[in-house]
Amino acid sequence: MPAAAEVETLKVSTKSNPNSVAGAMAGAIRSSGAVLVQVVGAGALNQATKASVIARGILATSGLDIIVTPSFADIEIDGEARTALRLRLEDREHRTVGPDDPGRPAPPPPSDAPW
Amino acid sequence: MPAAAEVETLKVSTKSNPNSVAGAMAGAIRSSGAVLVQVVGAGALNQATKASVIARGILATSGLDIIVTPSFADIEIDGEARTALRLRLEDREHRTVGPDDPGRPAPPPPSDAPW
Numbered sequence: 001m002p003a004a005a006e007v008e009t010l011k012v013s014t015k016s017n018p019n020s021v022a023g024a025m026a027g028a029i030r031s032s033g034a035v036l037v038q039v040v041g042a043g044a045l046n047q048a049t050k051a052s053v054i055a056r057g058i059l060a061t062s063g064l065d066i067i068v069t070p071s072f073a074d075i076e077i078d079g080e081a082r083t084a085l086r087l088r089l090e091d092r093e094h095r096t097v098g099p100d101d102p103g104r105p106a107p108p109p110p111s112d113a114p115w
Numbered sequence: 116m117p118a119a120a121e122v123e124t125l126k127v128s129t130k131s132n133p134n135s136v137a138g139a140m141a142g143a144i145r146s147s148g149a150v151l152v153q154v155v156g157a158g159a160l161n162q163a164t165k166a167s168v169i170a171r172g173i174l175a176t177s178g179l180d181i182i183v184t185p186s187f188a189d190i191e192i193d194g195e196a197r198t199a200l201r202l203r204l205e206d207r208e209h210r211t212v213g214p215d216d217p218g219r220p221a222p223p224p225p226s227d228a229p230w
Contacts, residue, residue, distance in 0.1 A: 042161035049160060049200055053185050067182040070168050085164055092207060
């Protein structure tokens, strides 16, 4: 991962398709190690959270354990102050994979396995 | 933390107060190291996510970095199959604090600090 890779911010709305958002999340995490998702309102948060579950599944095949840290964000929409929710998605242990990583094979059993 | 401590499941609804839920989350995490939150619907998810942000702030004073792992859960309500969202909250590095932990003081500056 290049040190300068910037973390992308995705804006998700009520009308966003969770599968499409999940693909964008996975791509951004592969590129820079993390992604930010910004939502305003319960419907948009719902789509973003469903997408997060799907992205977790996609990136689990690359050996990543994606976790979410939520925070509030003060933003302005059409000149009006609003409170958005921001979700940061990244690997639990800050691990990264390259954009072309095909997914890791399952790890071998521990050496003290009984078989 | 006792090894047998069971992870509590909180059910959050549209009408739940985020501050109250955050307090319950923090208490459950102090008791057992993690908490599960189950929601059905966008309004309930919104309250649960706001509460998660607040709980992160509460437990940061105890030195914990609370992260969320979302998943789908097939549940039954009044005999009807529904898909719920489940949020698992726990410390990023699986650290725990006792239920009576008053919060940790800020760590001292690193020993190679220039002052």
